[in-house]
Amino acid sequence: LGFEPWINDQFTKSPQTILPLMNTIWNEIYALDNEEYGPYALHFNYAWWQRNMTNDDLLRQRVAYSLSQILVTSINSDLREWGESLSSYYDIFVNEAFGNYKDILLKVTKHPAMGYYLSHLNNPREDIPNNIHPDENYAREIMQLFTIGLYQLNPDGTRLLDGSGNGIPTYTNTDIKQLAKVFTGLGGGAVLDMMYCPDVPEFGTGMYCLDKTYPMKMFAWAHEPGSKTFLGHTIPGSGSYTEFTAMAEVDNAVNFLFNHPNTGPFVSYRLIQRLVTSNPSPAYVGRVTAKFNNNGQGIRGDMKAVIKAILLDEEAGSVAMYQNPYAGKLREPFVRYTHVARAFPTDSHRDRYWNAGFEFLDNTRQHVMASPSVFNFYLPDYQPVGDLTAADLVGPEFKIHNTATAIGYINSVHHWTLWNSLMYSWQGTQNNPDGVWILTNELEALSQDSETLINELDKLFTHGQLSDETRQIIRNAVNAYYWNGNNDWRYYRVRLALYLIMISPDYNCSK
Numbered sequence: 433l434g435f436e437p438w439i440n441d442q443f444t445k446s447p448q449t450i451l452p453l454m455n456t457i458w459n460e461i462y463a464l465d466n467e468e469y470g471p472y473a474l475h476f477n478y479a480w481w482q483r484n485m486t487n488d489d490l491l492r493q494r495v496a497y498s499l500s501q502i503l504v505t506s507i508n509s510d511l512r513e514w515g516e517s518l519s520s521y522y523d524i525f526v527n528e529a530f531g532n533y534k535d536i537l538l539k540v541t542k543h544p545a546m547g548y549y550l551s552h553l554n555n556p557r558e559d560i561p562n563n564i565h566p567d568e569n570y571a572r573e574i575m576q577l578f579t580i581g582l583y584q585l586n587p588d589g590t591r592l593l594d595g596s597g598n599g600i601p602t603y604t605n606t607d608i609k610q611l612a613k614v615f616t617g618l619g620g621g622a623v624l625d626m627m628y629c630p631d632v633p634e635f636g637t638g639m640y641c642l643d644k645t646y647p648m649k650m651f652a653w654a655h656e657p658g659s660k661t662f663l664g665h666t667i668p669g670s671g672s673y674t675e676f677t678a679m680a681e682v683d684n685a686v687n688f689l690f691n692h693p694n695t696g697p698f699v700s701y702r703l704i705q706r707l708v709t710s711n712p713s714p715a716y717v718g719r720v721t722a723k724f725n726n727n728g729q730g731i732r733g734d735m736k737a738v739i740k741a742i743l744l745d746e747e748a749g750s751v752a753m754y755q756n757p758y759a760g761k762l763r764e765p766f767v768r769y770t771h772v773a774r775a776f777p778t779d780s781h782r783d784r785y786w787n788a789g790f791e792f793l794d795n796t797r798q799h800v801m802a803s804p805s806v807f808n809f810y811l812p813d814y815q816p817v818g819d820l821t822a823a824d825l826v827g828p829e830f831k832i833h834n835t836a837t838a839i840g841y842i843n844s845v846h847h848w849t850l851w852n853s854l855m856y857s858w859q860g861t862q863n864n865p866d867g868v869w870i871l872t873n874e875l876e877a878l879s880q881d882s883e884t885l886i887n888e889l890d891k892l893f894t895h896g897q898l899s900d901e902t903r904q905i906i907r908n909a910v911n912a913y914y915w916n917g918n919n920d921w922r923y924y925r926v927r928l929a930l931y932l933i934m935i936s937p938d939y940n941c942s943k
Contacts, residue, residue: 436744442491443736447526451519451645454479457786458515471515473507473801474788478857479519480800481787485773495739496525497800498706502699503540503578505549506803510639514545517644518801521545533699533724533733534690537578541686542647544620544639546570550806552615553648554636557656566656571611573806574686575603580663580694587725588718589697602694607662614667614685617655617678622646650679660685663692690733696724703738705812708748710761711825716747753943754897760943762829764809765796765841772870772934773854775892780868787855787868795840797832842935849931872930876922882910885929894938902936 433441457478458471484493505511505521512518524539540546547553552570576582583599584592591599619635622643629641635651655678659669665688667681689695700720704712720741727737742748753759763771769792778785793799803809810831815821820830847853848870856867879885886906890898906929913925933939 435749436740439491439740439743442489443530445489445492447492447523447529448483448487448489449519449523449526450476450479450483451516451523453483454515454519457482473512473515473518474790474858476507476515476518476522476801477789477799478786479515480522481773481789481855482785484770485778485785486783491739492526492529494707495529495703495735496522498703499525499529499536500801501706501803501808502702503536503546504803504806504808505545505801506805507801508804509549511545511549514639514644517545517548517639520645522801528735530736530739532731533695533735533738534687536735537574537686537690538683539647540578541570541574541615541682542618544642544644544646544648547618547648548639552618553639554619555612555616557616557654558613566609566612566616568608568612570615572608574689575608575611577806579689579698580692581698585694585697586714587693587697587721588714589701589712589721590714603663610660610662611685613656613658613660614681617651617653617673618648618682619651619654620646621649650675650682652678655681663688696721696732700724700738700742702812704742705761705828707739707742708745708761709753709759710827710829711758712747716745719745758823758825760941762827762833763940763942764798764829765792765832765837766798766800768841768934768940769844772848773868776870776872777874778854778868778870784857785855785868786857788858789855791856792844795844796837797840845931845934849927849934852927872923872926875926875930879910879922879925879929882907882925882929885910885925889929889933893933894936895943897943898933898936898938902933902938905936906932 454471454475458475461470461475462468487493500522503525505518507518521540521543524536524543528536528539544553547570550570550573551567555567555570556564558565580602582602584602586592594600617635620633620637620639620642623629623631623633623637623641624643626641630637633642633649635654652673652675655673657669657671657673660667660681662685667684669681670677697717701712701717704716704720720738723734723737723741725732727734731737747753747759789799793802797804798809810828812828813826814828814831815825816827816830816833820827852869854868854870875885875888878888886898886903889906890896890903909932910925910929913921913928915921
């Protein structure tokens with residue numbers, strides 16, 4: 433298959449969601465130890481890894497992971513206690529990765545995980561005598577991080593400038609306050625059948641009692657009455673609402689932000705960064721924005737059109753871009769981990785790929801749904817001190833690349849290759865006693881000639897771009913192992929070569 437036929441084939445794959453699998457895993461764990469509390473973030477991790485080690489919807493899952501870094505919730509909050517909410521929220525991206533960005537925005541806005549994380553769950557209307565005002569958190573972040581950003585943009589992602597050459601802000605504090613009024617009155621949509629919980633959802637019911645997979649509903653009496661004006665757009669409002677008319681204001685606001693001229697270049701730039709390169713040219717961003725704005729059939733926000741525009745662009749795969757020193761990106765640690773895990777045959781107890789992932793998070797400061805804040809692991813415009821800043825280039829992933837995480841990643845690679853410990857669970861010997869390990873038999877068959885082995889690893893890990901310097905380092909190390917009456921020499925040749933190529937800059941920088 434060529435690139436486009438492969439993408440088209442991936443578009444036909446059914447979504448492999450996380451929540452049903454997590455529930456299955458949790459039920460099995462609970463049956464083994466009915467005193468176990470959960471499900472929580474650990475069980476989300478188990479399900480995520482099990483799904484992503486055995487699925488065939490590779491592109492969908494890769495896009496879903498990218499979206500989870502744009503519309504962020506995180507286990508670095510009380511959400512860690514509710515694996516079902518994390519799974520259900522992540523499944524928005526799995527289900528809608530090939531759908532429409534507007535639907536993603538609407539579902540994210542109404543999901544209790546986001547409502548809890550950015551505090552518009554149980555967000556009350558204004559009550560001045562009691563000094564109660566609508567929470568502004570979600571109103572700010574849906575603009576700043578999910579749609580229009582801080583500054584007005586041209587279609588190619590460059591900033592519009594005023595007469596003095598300065599960027600023009602997209603919104604004011606007044607806009608935030610007005611938009612915050614729209615996101616009032618949202619409460620839990622369903623409750624659990626548990627002691628001390630209400631029989632039906634009530635405004636103010638906390639997450640403990642809520643069905644954390646069910647969209648929030650509107651409580652009209654708690655919704656701010658009257659008109660709301662933000663970004664020059666007015667929602668007329670009224671003094672009396674029903675559940676449906678109040679929720680219609682939420683839909684109206686999200687629809688307006690979705691259709692804002694900034695949203696196309698804002699989202700396109702971030703998806704390009706997550707999927708291809710840190711420093712896309714304005715022309716590249718402009719081409720993707722054009723598809724976001726109109727897929728060719730008059731539809732805005734079509735994710736399939738956007739994904740194709742990103743992955744099939746000349747800046748994504750032309751020979752010229754491979755030779756361009758400004759192209760590419762630092763491959764984020766978690767993507768390296770998943771790539772290594774999928775690159776080889778693996779062995780595990782009963783085909784279990786339950787992976788806690790917390791050791792890798794400690795080592796590299798990255799794991800799925802584990803960002804330190806709503807601003808993700810790194811900002812898209814982060815510039816590390818040094819050559820990149822001097823060249824006016826950004827390198828978002830360098831934000832979490834420092835002495836500690838670089839050594840931590842090397843230690844992780846050492847575990848995968850020389851300790852043969854790719855992943856592990858915390859749930860006892862019945863489930864995954866020895867973890868998961870990679871099988872290198874096929875590579876060992878090639879290892880008698882070090883050059884043949886290195887060439888194969890070059891294809892697997894560095895796309896034929898392995899530098900002469902790195903190649904020589906690996907060659908010298910591998911050739912130190914040779915037959916001395918012990919057949920393990922092939923095994924150690926392969927493992928050492930894997931270790932060295934995985935920690936090399938050739939692999940860690942993607943082009």
